[in-house]
Amino acid sequence: EAAVTQSPRNKVAVTGGKVTLSCNQTNNHNNMYWYRQDTGHGLRLIHYSYGAGSTEKGDIPDGYKASRPSQENFSLILELATPSQTSVYFCASGLRGGEVFFGKGTRLTVV
Amino acid sequence: GDKVKQSPSALSLQEGTNSALRCNFSIAATTVQWFLQNPRGSLINLFYLVPGTKENGRLKSTFNSKESYSTLHIRDAQLEDSGTYFCAADTGNTRKLIFGLGTTLQVQP
Numbered sequence: 001e002a003a004v005t006q007s008p009r010n011k012v013a014v015t016g017g018k019v020t021l022s023c024n025q026t027n028n029h030n031n032m033y034w035y036r037q038d039t040g041h042g043l044r045l046i047h048y049s050y051g052a053g054s055t056e057k058g059d060i061p062d063g064y065k066a067s068r069p070s071q072e073n074f075s076l077i078l079e080l081a082t083p084s085q086t087s088v089y090f091c092a093s094g095l096r097g098g099e100v101f102f103g104k105g106t107r108l109t110v111v
Numbered sequence: 112g113d114k115v116k117q118s119p120s121a122l123s124l125q126e127g128t129n130s131a132l133r134c135n136f137s138i139a140a141t142t143v144q145w146f147l148q149n150p151r152g153s154l155i156n157l158f159y160l161v162p163g164t165k166e167n168g169r170l171k172s173t174f175n176s177k178e179s180y181s182t183l184h185i186r187d188a189q190l191e192d193s194g195t196y197f198c199a200a201d202t203g204n205t206r207k208l209i210f211g212l213g214t215t216l217q218v219q220p
Contacts, residue, residue: 099159
């Protein structure tokens with residue numbers, strides 16, 4: 001089965017600090033995604049990428065940047081973390097129009 | 112949750128009984144995925160569907176693109192089936208999955 005690895009799995013950050021969440025996939029999938037999951041909202045798409053060097057805004061991109069330096073790696077960057085960004089973040093990968101596979105998630109707490 | 116509506120939002124079943132979960136789409140879905148989020152929080156892939164039906168053990172799922180819905184049938188529910196079930200649709204054009212808000216299932220002994 002496709003493997004998507006997220007790091008760290010848990011993170012506590014201070015308000016105003018910079019946070020980088022990392023994601024690695026070894027499936028040679030073109031597409032990668034960052035979602036956040038909050039009670040009452042389900043999973044919402046933050047940023048996604050079609051391949052190395054590309055990033056696209058999802059449905060809730062404000063306050064987040066993304067970076068896709070290679071086929072395997074996709075990072076989510078919070079330049080100035082705020083308590084409202086406390087959430088569980090999921091990375092995923094997939095082929096265009098194909099099945100999408102998720103990592104185990106990163107629990108981020110901004111204090 | 113508006114583009115992909117799941118029902119019911121919560122469900123309690125006795126072990127050994129059957130049930131059906133449903134997703135209705137207000138978008139032109141081309142593929143559908145069903146996931147189970149287990150108590151640890153991991154999203155487990157259950158089904159990836161183009162229009163049609165798939166079966167895996169006690170689970171069976173159908174995706175009807177013309178009528179814009181998908182169903183997940185659980186037969187002979189077991190305790191380990193407990194968790195939150197999500198459906199997600201891809202319209203093909205956007206290359207991104209749009210999720211419903213989930214159905215939380217609790218299977219009672």
